[in-house]
Amino acid sequence: MYLDRVKIFVKAGNGGNGKTSFHSEKYVEKGGPDGGDGGKGGSIIFVADKSVDSLIDFRFTKHFRAENGGNGGSNNMHGKNGANLIIKVPCGTVIRDNETENIIADLFEDGEKIVVLQGGNGGLGNARFKTSVRQRPSFSQTGQLCEEKEILLELKTIADVGLVGFPNVGKSTILSMITNAKPKIANYHFTTLAPNIGVCKYGNSSFVIADIPGLIEGASEGIGLGHYFLRHIERTRLLLHVIDVSGSEDRNPYEDFKIVNQELKKHGEKVEKLPQIVVLNKIDLVVDKKQISDFKNKLSKLKTKYEIVEISAVANQNLDVLLNKVIEKLKTLPPKQKLEYVPFEYTRPDPNRYEIINHGDGLFEIVGGFIDELARGIDLNDFQSFSYFQKVLKDKGIIKELKRRGADEFSTIRIKNIDFEIKE
Numbered sequence: 001m002y003l004d005r006v007k008i009f010v011k012a013g014n015g016g017n018g019k020t021s022f023h024s025e026k027y028v029e030k031g032g033p034d035g036g037d038g039g040k041g042g043s044i045i046f047v048a049d050k051s052v053d054s055l056i057d058f059r060f061t062k063h064f065r066a067e068n069g070g071n072g073g074s075n076n077m078h079g080k081n082g083a084n085l086i087i088k089v090p091c092g093t094v095i096r097d098n099e100t101e102n103i104i105a106d107l108f109e110d111g112e113k114i115v116v117l118q119g120g121n122g123g124l125g126n127a128r129f130k131t132s133v134r135q136r137p138s139f140s141q142t143g144q145l146c147e148e149k150e151i152l153l154e155l156k157t158i159a160d161v162g163l164v165g166f167p168n169v170g171k172s173t174i175l176s177m178i179t180n181a182k183p184k185i186a187n188y189h190f191t192t193l194a195p196n197i198g199v200c201k202y203g204n205s206s207f208v209i210a211d212i213p214g215l216i217e218g219a220s221e222g223i224g225l226g227h228y229f230l231r232h233i234e235r236t237r238l239l240l241h242v243i244d245v246s247g248s249e250d251r252n253p254y255e256d257f258k259i260v261n262q263e264l265k266k267h268g269e270k271v272e273k274l275p276q277i278v279v280l281n282k283i284d285l286v287v288d289k290k291q292i293s294d295f296k297n298k299l300s301k302l303k304t305k306y307e308i309v310e311i312s313a314v315a316n317q318n319l320d321v322l323l324n325k326v327i328e329k330l331k332t333l334p335p336k337q338k339l340e341y342v343p344f345e346y347t348r349p350d351p352n353r354y355e356i357i358n359h360g361d362g363l364f365e366i367v368g369g370f371i372d373e374l375a376r377g378i379d380l381n382d383f384q385s386f387s388y389f390q391k392v393l394k395d396k397g398i399i400k401e402l403k404r405r406g407a408d409e410f411s412t413i414r415i416k417n418i419d420f421e422i423k424e
């Protein structure tokens with residue numbers, strides 16, 4: 001099975017918790033706070049790797065989690081940072097957020113990487129909350145939690161040249177003759193069931209060429225193997241439209257040419273507009289040369305002008321002519337390009353923003369990134385922690401804002417799942 005589109009789940013590591021502890025030593029009473037900070041969680045990083053050529057590794061492994069940060073320890077011991085998780089994908093993998101289908105990255109070049117999810121920050125240990133008036137803070141902060149995200153990996157092969165045409169016309173044979181690829185070749189339709197890629201080295205030039213399954217009438221409606229695999233030639237620069245000009249299967253080569261072009265058109269503008277070199281294959285089987293001139297005549301009457309090369313792939317006839325043409329043509333074409341997209345990023349709520357929601361009946365709820373962050377450090381059963389929390393609300397102007405919105409000492413203030421009252 002060829003896998004070129006797959007959903008997976010990724011999660012960055014949570015931050016480790018800060019520690020609440022006090023220095024203890026024989027004969028030393030009431031040592032100061034010495035709780036260390038939690039470590040940072042590992043991030044999820046994708047990297048394009050040329051040694052990976054499909055998404056098959058993701059067939060059964062669907063969940064990827066980076067390591068959590070370690071908790072802080074006594075003696076100001078910092079928690080261990082969680083290891084990043086590096087996930088290798090083939091060059092040409094487009095990474096999307098599954099929910100919105102927004103593109104996060106198009107990993108194009110070997111070694112290109114992207115941090116898709118940042119690991120959570122570690123919580124601060126109680127030593128960090130020591131002030132002149134709070135000598136022995138009895139609270140610390142918990143680590144930042146990270147959500148799991150569902151992402152979509154889609155392989156859009158990067159090749160300079162794409163081979164298209166009806167089944168059995170000799171596409172894979174051409175690939176096998178001009179590259180080191182060893183595709184399956186046989187005298188029946190749909191021998192090729194998934195894209196094959198090869199590198200053609202010729203003289204001082206080289207290019208990457210992709211062979212995809214044959215197209216038949218109705219491919220865009222899913223007939224045959226459908227047009228599914230056309231995504232692998234979407235970002236080629238040039239197509240070789242291969243024709244069995246001998247009509248060896250009692251087919252009409254010109255009809256085939258029109259049908260395949262129709263199917264390319266239905267797949268979309270990008271593929272339709274790609275320049276084509278028309279490759280008339282199997283000339284070794286052509287008895288009456290008129291077959292070739294008829295085909296060429298018909299082509300010459302079309303608005304689009306095509307370059308035509310006559311070859312026999314099995315007899316290795318004129319393949320050098322073809323290669324010279326391809327290399328010359330590629331020189332005139334724009335380089336391979338990434339998709340055009342505005343990169344989508346997973347963001348955490350802004351840690352400075354908050355919002356007050358008046359639910360009526362004296363209930364006010366405060367939400368937002370500022371509250372998320374603050375809530376990591378509150379233990380309402382702890383007097384000190386609660387006082388610290390009220391102070392932060394006051395310093396930030398939130399108490400004032402609550403009052404302006406109509407809250408008084410009888411109102412219930414809610415953050416997360418905690419209710420409390422304003423204390424003067």
Ligand SMILES: Nc1nc2c(ncn2[C@@H]2O[C@H](COP(=O)(O)OP(=O)(O)OP(=O)(O)O)[C@@H](O)[C@H]2O)c(=O)[nH]1
Pocket residue numbers: 166167168169170171172173174184185186187188189190191192193213214215281282283284285311312313314315
């Ligand atoms: N006589 C002759 N036979 C050829 C030539 N090129 C390919 N063939 C034969 O045509 C048959 C089909 O070749 P493939 O290369 O598998 O064709 P394909 O276009 O990849 O076919 P699908 O993968 O099924 O779409 C094989 O039996 C080849 O040996 C040629 O130039 N001359």
Ligand SMILES: [Mg+2]
Pocket residue numbers: 171172173183184185191192213
């Ligand atoms: Mg084939």
